[in-house]
Amino acid sequence: xxxxxxxxxxxxxxxxxxxxxxxxxxxxxxxxxxxxxxxxxxxxxxxxxxxxxxxxxxxxxxxxxxxxxxxxxxxxxxxxxxxxxxxxxxxxxxxxxxxxxxxxxxxxxxxxxxxxxxxxxxxxxxxxxxxxxxxxxxxxxxxxxxxxxxxxxxxxxxxxxxxxxxxxxxxxxxxxxxxxxxxxxxxxxxxxxxxxxxxxxxxxxxxxxxxxxxxxxxxxxxxxxxxxxxxxxxxxxxxxxxxxxxxxxxxxxxxxxxxxxxxxxxxxxxxxxxxxxxxxxxxxxxxxxxxxxxxxxxxxxxxxxxxxxxxxxxxxxxxxxxxxxxxxxxxxxxxxxxxxxxxxxxxxxxxxxxxxxxxxxxxxxxxxxxxxxxxxxxxxxxxxxxxxxxxxxxxxxxxxxxxxxxxxxxxxxxxxxxxxxxxxxxxxxxxxxxxxxxxxxxxx
Ligand code: SF4
Ligand code: SF4
Numbered sequence: 127x128x129x130x131x132x133x134x135x136x137x138x139x140x141x142x143x144x145x146x147x148x149x150x151x152x153x154x155x156x157x158x159x160x161x162x163x164x165x166x167x168x169x170x171x172x173x174x175x176x177x178x179x180x181x182x183x184x185x186x187x188x189x190x191x192x193x194x195x196x197x198x199x200x201x202x203x204x205x206x207x208x209x210x211x212x213x214x215x216x217x218x219x220x221x222x223x224x225x226x227x228x229x230x231x232x233x234x235x236x237x238x239x240x241x242x243x244x245x246x247x248x249x250x251x252x253x254x255x256x257x258x259x260x261x262x263x264x265x266x267x268x269x270x271x272x273x274x275x276x277x278x279x280x281x282x283x284x285x286x287x288x289x290x291x292x293x294x295x296x297x298x299x300x301x302x303x304x305x306x307x308x309x310x311x312x313x314x315x316x317x318x319x320x321x322x323x324x325x326x327x328x329x330x331x332x333x334x335x336x337x338x339x340x341x342x343x344x345x346x347x348x349x350x351x352x353x354x355x356x357x358x359x360x361x362x363x364x365x366x367x368x369x370x371x372x373x374x375x376x377x378x379x380x381x382x383x384x385x386x387x388x389x390x391x392x393x394x395x396x397x398x399x400x401x402x403x404x405x406x407x408x409x410x411x412x413x414x415x416x417x418x419x420x421x422x423x424x425x426x427x428x429x430x431x432x433x434x435x436x437x438x439x440x441x442x443x444x445x446x447x448x449x450x451x452x453x454x455x456x457x458x459x460x461x462x463x464x465x466x467x468x469x470x471x472x473x474x475x476x477x478x479x480x481x482x483x484x485x486x487x488x489x490x491x492x493x494x495x496x497x498x499x500x501x502x503x504x505x506x507x508x509x510x511x512x513x514x515x516x517x518x519x520x521x522x523x524x525x526x527x528x529x530x531x532x533x534x535x536x537x538x539x540x541x542x543x544x545x546x547x548x549x550x551x552x553x554x555x556x557x558x559x560x561x562x563x564x565x566x567x568x569x570x
Contacts, residue, residue: 130167131330133188133322134177138162140184145515147176147185152400153275158518168485171271172323173400173425174434187322187435190341192348195230198314198340200306202298203231204291207380208320208430209345211446212438213353217360219377219450223369225355226318229348233302234369235315238376240294242458245375245389246465247287247474252419258282260395260410260418263385265289267327268425269403270480274332277407278482286476289327290379291317293474295338314340318348320380320433321426335477344435374456381444382429385422388456393419399427488531502530509539516540516550 143161155169156176163176163184177185195201203226210219223234252261264270264285273280288296295315303310317324319342328337378384383396395418397406403423409415426432431447432440468474488502489495506526517538519525528534537543540550 130170131326132165132167132170133172133325134165134170134174135186135188136163136165137184137186140182142182142184144182146179146181148515148520150175150179151520152404153272154520154524156520158515168483169275171268171275172326173268173272174322175400177322177434187344188325189319189322189344189347189435190316192343192351195316195343200302200308200313201231201233202295202302202313202315203234203318204237204294204298204315204339205234205318206291206320206345206430206433207237207377207384207447208433208436208443209318210377210450211380211431211443212345212349212436213356213360215446215449217356218453219372220366220368221356221359222352223372224359225352227369228355228359229351231316233298235294235298236368236370236372236376237290237294237379238371238373238458239460240290240297241373241375241379242460243293243465243468243474244287244290246460246462247469248285248420250469251285251287260415260421261285263420263422264476264480265291266424266426266430267323267332268321268400269423270332271323271326271483272400272403272425273407274480274483275485276404277411278484279411280407281480281482283410284480286480287474288476291324292327292338296473299338316340317342318345319343320345320430320436322434323425331476331478332480345433346435346437349437371458372454373458374451374454375458377447377451377454380429380447381431382424382427383422384429384447384451388451391420393417394422395420396422396424398424398429400425488527498530502526505529505536510541514540 141162143158143163145158147163148156148158152173152175153169153171155166157164157166177187205222205226210222213222223236226234260283262273262280262283262285264287270284273284298315299310299313302313315338317339322344324342328339328342331337375388378388382398386394386396397403403425406415406421424430428440428444431443436443487495488498506523509522509526511522513521517525517534519528525534525539529536540546
């Protein structure tokens with residue numbers, strides 16, 4: 127069985143078993159076992175919501191620490207557009223690029239150039255593949271995992287192109303190795319990431335290939351170091367040229383709807399936030415969504431500007447990005463022959479086929495599976511459906527499924543464990559004196 131890599135890690139010693147993470151997880155991927163949170167790996171789509179609600183620092187992102195940077199010989203920073211809105215509207219992204227160099231990166235490559243190649247490839251893909259609609263943007267790793275796990279029938283709809291961050295990392299390595307005469311392996315590209323999920327697309331790309339990126343540094347990890355540099359630079363210099371070309375399109379990619387705003391496409395839709403995505407994917411599955419050609423999808427409600435590793439408020443960040451994007455040329459010129467070649471030679475494409483990753487059935491044997499489903503449904507009828515979580519499962523129906531598949535004992539539910547129920551009554555000092563004997567009997 128495939129071991130899934132995840133971008134989050136649970137710190138057992140810090141976990142209080144408060145259940146906040148279990149309650150928010152959209153795919154029921156967390157259980158509380160012996161008072162500690164535990165991950166059901168196959169269900170996790172790395173959305174990072176648990177990371178954001180845990181106030182005990184018991185869930186941490188698995189990004190690369192900024193302090194490890196000196197270990198690498200030639201370092202390239204690829205900033206997510208979401209970082210540009212972290213320093214006030216008066217601070218230009220040009221200063222942010224310069225700040226990254228002062229922090230120790232040898233070069234900075236912005237995603238704006240890659241986005242031009244990306245848009246060329248999207249338009250060509252849509253015109254050459256008209257049979258399947260809508261096509262779904264594949265940049266957000268959580269969106270791709272959500273489709274693989276909960277909507278496997280939609281895998282075919284996912285745009286099979288390399289995300290701009292991967293494409294620019296590949297371009298950076300080729301360009302630098304030609305310019306300096308070094309091997310591409312000697313160059314390390316780091317994405318300055320707005321969310322932890324990017325790590326899974328590097329360590330375990332959804333299409334099963336190899337990433338051109340070598341690591342990620344969370345915006346929150348680099349922010350304090352960068353902040354003072356960026357402010358010094360903005361006071362002392364009047365920089366007019368970016369280190370790496372920046373466009374309105376590139377900056378706008380940091381918030382939901384940014385791509386649509388610049389490209390002004392009809393029949394394109396922008397959808398963000400997991401509950402909205404789930405709703406729209408259900409509509410596609412049931413054939414209710416018609417007339418939409420392309421969907422820009424982000425797991426975070428406002429796009430990358432509100433990712434789990436950002437520091438600034440997502441609303442402030444987005445409004446600054448809109449403002450900043452208007453101060454740069456909206457589009458960059460690219461070599462169209464090169465764009466055509468990247469497409470024709472499949473360099474712009476994902477290196478492997480995206481496959482569904484559906485959840486395990488109750489049993490691989492169809493007869494046993496039917497029996498277990500029956501057992502699950504019958505047991506669920508007996509449960510109170512309070513979804514209290516005291517059994518360690520997020521809902522009564524998840525618990526019933528685990529009992530039916532033999533992973534849980536029914537006594538884990540307090541209503542099937544009179545001793546635990548009595549303990550709780552004593553613990554919370556619940557007074558049953560007003561109940562009749564029959565009612566008390568029923569309560570237990
Ligand atoms: S939110 Fe989850 S990981 Fe954090 S303390 Fe509560 S149960 Fe533990
Ligand atoms: S990252 Fe998202 S899917 Fe994974 S356990 Fe946390 S909340 Fe659930």
